[in-house]
Amino acid sequence: xxxxxxxxxxxxxxxxxxxxxxxxxxxxxxxxxxxxxxxxxxxxxxxxxxxxxxxxxxxxxxxxxxxxxxxxxxxxxxxxxxxxxxxxxxxxxxxxxxxxxxxxxxxxxxxxxxxxxxxxxxxxxxxxxxxxxxxxxxxxxxxxxxxxxxxxxxxxxxxxxxxxxxxxxxxxxxxxxxxxxxxxxxxxxxxxxxxxxxxx
Numbered sequence: 001x002x003x004x005x006x007x008x009x010x011x012x013x014x015x016x017x018x019x020x021x022x023x024x025x026x027x028x029x030x031x032x033x034x035x036x037x038x039x040x041x042x043x044x045x046x047x048x049x050x051x052x053x054x055x056x057x058x059x060x061x062x063x064x065x066x067x068x069x070x071x072x073x074x075x076x077x078x079x080x081x082x083x084x085x086x087x088x089x090x091x092x093x094x095x096x097x098x099x100x101x102x103x104x105x106x107x108x109x110x111x112x113x114x115x116x117x118x119x120x121x122x123x124x125x126x127x128x129x130x131x132x133x134x135x136x137x138x139x140x141x142x143x144x145x146x147x148x149x150x151x152x153x154x155x156x157x158x159x160x161x162x163x164x165x166x167x168x169x170x171x172x173x174x175x176x177x178x179x180x181x182x183x184x185x186x187x188x189x190x191x192x193x194x195x196x197x198x199x200x
Contacts, residue, residue, distance in 0.1 A: 002046070013026065041083040068102070095146060097188075
């Protein structure tokens with residue numbers, strides 16, 4: 001379980017296909033605090049540490065993960081948003097994030113707004129999935145590349161988020177531009193409510 005508060009945007013230093021899976025090696029400042037079998041969110045995708053060295057660690061993304069997320073598009077040097085799993089005695093600064101990406105979205109526009117930025121994202125809509133909560137609501141929560149954000153200008157298959165300078169610099173939002181592919185995890189509470197309502 002995660003909160004969507006990114007600890008670090010770290011570089012990819014190794015990519016190794018293994019059949020239909022992908023081993024991803026990262027270098028980050030807290031490698032010495034990690035252990036094998038620990039969960040870490042990568043652009044919002046929960047992956048398990050399977051190997052580590054003095055300054056790097058490796059995770060494996062399986063075919064299903066590569067199909068639903070942007071991890072299969074990674075290149076050496078790309079920055080990935082990292083978050084370790086939430087401590088049960090800590091504050092929930094973002095919102096409840098499972099690390100289970102629902103789908104990807106495309107950044108359609110980035111607008112500067114006197115010290116902040118508006119990012120507009122569009123995603124494909126499967127009408128059958130809308131009833132399961134694959135949507136956003138105004139002022140609701142959404143997780144974009146592992147970052148907990150508040151929705152504004154929610155549409156049927158699009159939404160905007162406002163990004164403050166700190167988030168822009170600390171996460172990989174400073175790399176996102178029109179055409180970039182990002183990961184989405186919709187709000188789990190909204191998904192359960194929509195699923196329950198679908199039985200009425």
